[in-house]
Amino acid sequence: MNSRKVLLLVASPRGAASTSKSLGEHLLAVLEERGMALKTLQLYPALGDERKMSELLGAVDLCDLLVLAFPLYVDQLPAPLIDLLRLVAERRNGQARTGQALAAIVNCGFPETAHCRPAADIVRLFSAQAGFRFLGCLATGMGGAIGNRPLGKAGAIVRHQRRALDRAAAFLCESREIPADVLALMGRAMMPRWFYNFVADRGWKKAAKKYGTANRLFDRHYDGRQET
Template sequence: MKRVVAINGSPKSAESTSGMLIKILEEYIGTIVDTFQAVELIRREDAHKVIADILKADDLLIVFPLYVDSLPASLLKLLTQIEQAAKACGSSLPTVYTICNCGFYEAEHNSLALKMTRTFVKRIGAGYGYGLGIGCGGVLAQMKKGPVDNVYAALRDMGDAITAENSKECEDVFVTPKMPRFLYKIGGNIGWRQMTRKNGVLKQIKAKPHSL
């Protein structure tokens, strides 16, 4: 059985979409996936030891949300540390797979971030499977079937690729839940209002503190 390790690149310590995606993929892989939170790992005194152990895995899964067409700062810092450790690693490195989800409707917004992770993998000399870009990330926690069936199918395909005997590099895949754009926008607006009401700032929802 392959050893699979995952890095959760979400700055959220709990209840993140990235964490949920790792759990779903774990079910499809059929084995426990050792998961590390990037924002916590970079602060650990023994981070170098943990990273050295991560690099001994058969497959490495990097899952993160899109931040300004890029990766969260904590994940970027961790990847820098991993690159330094990989240069000193005398053994073979894991095959890397990446998943990036965004709040935009179109999954293609994740393309630049996935290219960055592919470049990172090439720099450290590891093998690369492929990246999965997911749009409408905000609905994934609310829906388990129906419009998101294609997302689950894409995750299942990645699980099959990870467990395959021989991994090979493929083109990145982009998938958006099958729901009309206007419905996603309506749902997003309702969600924003619920959060502002919960935090007592509903009256400030249209504030523009940085406008000239």
């Protein structure tokens, strides 16, 4: 029995209906099978809510393993998550309790996982500054293909990601770094890039049609160089 406490912090504005949560919960399910005590919190509902933010910060202090799950926004972490990490680091100011570890799961809508590299660096640098032992950042592209579904319902396209999360859990359980081959497995393409791009482009057009904006997708709402 492993009595260590895991906190999954989902930092997506889509909250319970997010790909970040789907990926994080798959990992958590495996950690639970291995006897770890779990807690999941959402960051966005805590923004501007003192009680929820206090609960969240307390949970970060108490956990043995913190797992951050977030979407890639403009090449790195969403702003509210950076804000939270800065607050955590300031609160600790070198006084972190020993033995805490951190791992991250990031997904992006581009087909290439390489877009996520700066985010992995940022989480690693935060860990060093705030006194967490960094165990790795599991990054995947083609996040749009998961479409906020639980991984178990996303079919064979996410087989690499499921296997990577399963294997990563074994290492996280023992507070060991996730090996490079598992990180690479997590980043493997879910489908050929041309097909993902084709489906994504078609998806935007389909959504626009639904909203009656199909002929306005290229609109320039502002007046470019005329703006002062």
